[in-house]
Amino acid sequence: MAAVKSPFLVVENFLSPKICENIVDQLEFYSPDVDADGDPIKMVKFKDGPERQIFERLQQQVPQIMAHYGLEYRGTENVVFEYLAQGTQPISLCENSDYLRTKWVRTKDRDLTGVIFLSDYSESPDFDSDYEVYGGKLEFPQHGFGFNPQRGTVVIYPSGPHFINANAEVIYGDLHQVRFHIAAASPFLYQPADFPGNFLKWFK
Secondary structure (H helix, E strand, C coil), X not given: CCCXXXXXXXXXXXXXXXXXXXXXXXXXXXXXXXXXXXXXCCEEECCHHHHHHHHHXXXXXXXXXXXXXXXXXXXXXXXXXXXXXXXXXXXXXXXXXXXXXXEEEECCCCCEEEEEXXXXXXXXXXXXXXXXXXECCEEEHHHCEEECCCCCCEEEEECCHHHCEEECCEEEECXXXXXXXXXXXXXXXXXXXXXXXXXXXXXC
């Protein structure tokens, strides 16, 4: 049986390994910021050159994105480059809403979110710390699964409260990734009935 329609749109080889390496070099994340206890925290950066590279490739995917989610593309926010050093702890995100007075309220003009991995997940003994990471899985607790980093792959999903997410603790190495947000011409309302089943069916 074929997989049913998934709320996650996954595009492998969105960026080549070489482009990923070049972007990481340009970002120049050398040492992590730390909190009051001295523990590393996620760092973010904006960078024009790499952003243009990603935006050009994203435009090529827009027809597929519109068809998959049944929306009209309006625009994309500035691309955010994220660096999670070894020891960085999870922080849960809901990209377009805040929990106010016992309910979720949309506070940002975002309909879809995408994460592009610039690092590869590895448990191999010959671990290459230049581009591999152990940990850092992009987890979606409400759906009971997540994505291990795969360099060059983009994962797109609705930005709302059904898709609260966090990167698991980075155990070894450093995780580099990109996050972007897409706005639709009309607000996208996630309907679970349009994406029946779970990850076992979505990715069968």
